[in-house]
Amino acid sequence: MDQAETVRTPSSWVVVGLDNGGTCNNATVLDATGQFLVDHLVENPSRVQDGPESAVDSLTDAFAGILELTSTPLSLVRAVGLDTPGPASANGVISSKGATNFNQVSWHGFDIRGALEARLGLPVVYNNDANAAAVYAHYRHFGAEASENSSVAAIVGTGLGGGVVEAGKVIRGVAGMAGELGHVQIPLHGVLEDGQPVPLCNCGFSGDVEAIASLTGIRNNLLPYWLSRFPDHPLASEPVAKAAKMLRGYGEKEDSLALAVFGQQAKAIGKLFTIAANFTDPAAYFLGGGVVEAAPHFRQWFLNLVREHTQLRDEQKEAATFALVPDLDMAGARGAAVAALDTVAAAG
Numbered sequence: 001m002d003q004a005e006t007v008r009t010p011s012s013w014v015v016v017g018l019d020n021g022g023t024c025n026n027a028t029v030l031d032a033t034g035q036f037l038v039d040h041l042v043e044n045p046s047r048v049q050d051g052p053e054s055a056v057d058s059l060t061d062a063f064a065g066i067l068e069l070t071s072t073p074l075s076l077v078r079a080v081g082l083d084t085p086g087p088a089s090a091n092g093v094i095s096s097k098g099a100t101n102f103n104q105v106s107w108h109g110f111d112i113r114g115a116l117e118a119r120l121g122l123p124v125v126y127n128n129d130a131n132a133a134a135v136y137a138h139y140r141h142f143g144a145e146a147s148e149n150s151s152v153a154a155i156v157g158t159g160l161g162g163g164v165v166e167a168g169k170v171i172r173g174v175a176g177m178a179g180e181l182g183h184v185q186i187p188l189h190g191v192l193e194d195g196q197p198v199p200l201c202n203c204g205f206s207g208d209v210e211a212i213a214s215l216t217g218i219r220n221n222l223l224p225y226w227l228s229r230f231p232d233h234p235l236a237s238e239p240v241a242k243a244a245k246m247l248r249g250y251g252e253k254e255d256s257l258a259l260a261v262f263g264q265q266a267k268a269i270g271k272l273f274t275i276a277a278n279f280t281d282p283a284a285y286f287l288g289g290g291v292v293e294a295a296p297h298f299r300q301w302f303l304n305l306v307r308e309h310t311q312l313r314d315e316q317k318e319a320a321t322f323a324l325v326p327d328l329d330m331a332g333a334r335g336a337a338v339a340a341l342d343t344v345a346a347a348g
């Protein structure tokens with residue numbers, strides 16, 4: 001992947017992947033043969049807090065910047081893949097109620113995909129960030145067999161994002177809300193301790209996956225409960241939001257309270273994957289997010305626990321795999337690019 005020395009025939013073409021985040025955009029280029037032309041993060045400020053116009057300007061800068069970096073002529077670009085945090089429609093219209101990253105009124109109901117498409121004069125293919133990460137995990141894992149396989153990905157972050165991929169395609173749903181795995185309600189038996197309050201989610205549900213397996217779930221639900229069981233823990237003297245972020249470091253050191261919290265998260269994801277096993281019976285179960293960036297022994301412990309708590313039938317155990325989502329910081333841009341490549345390829 002030596003982009004500077006790549007010789008392209010006149011018939012070769014590329015797609016660009018743009019991952020829009022709360023502070024930065026990340027950009028990549030994928031060629032028609034499935035090779036990424038950049039192997040690292042290429043970021044610029046996303047300026048989403050300045051409103052849609054500034055944000056579209058920034059995405060346009062990211063697009064121009066990545067073409068320059070990879071010495072790619074504009075004429076070779078067939079399409080652009082874009083992902084942003086949700087909630088947004090399947091076609092990239094930000095929720096009419098806004099969203100955490102898009103809180104200005106001018107964002108409410110804003111068609112970011114359409115705006116970027118008009119600006120660049122190229123087709124823009126949209127996915128939300130969790131779906132893009134799921135698509136990338138799927139393609140990275142299955143390679144040439146991607147279109148013959150299915151997978152489910154749970155991405156543990158501030159919330160719990162996810163994606164369901166069937167025959168290589170992400171399931172979008174009629175309103176673009178398929179794969180909102182965080183808001184699937186799970187059986188809590190075997191997850192919660194006796195007397196532990198049922199965790200509440202910001203979406204209004206109680207006992208859904210995100211209420212447990214997310215940073216927000218730790219802060220609002222799990223940590224307050226477990227600190228009541230470990231009142232002398234050093235985190236008890238920290239503000240809860242800060243303590244929630246510090247917890248992973250304690251987990252890596254095998255602290256009892258931290259392992260209790262992360263153990264509950266792993267069990268909750270196992271319950272979610274058990275539901276997935278009975279819905280689409282996927283070939284792979286992917287786990288991503290902050291926990292994947294943790295020390296190797298810790299993330300392996302977590303993945304093993306998820307696997308232990310996913311109840312599969314014997315035939316499924318034989319056929320399915322569990323894996324961590326690789327290259328997480330680049331997964332959004334890369335997944336967005338893969339989705340764009342697929343769209344161009346399908347159009348012939």
Ligand SMILES: [Zn+2]
Pocket residue numbers: 182183201202203204205208210211
């Ligand atoms: Zn929820």
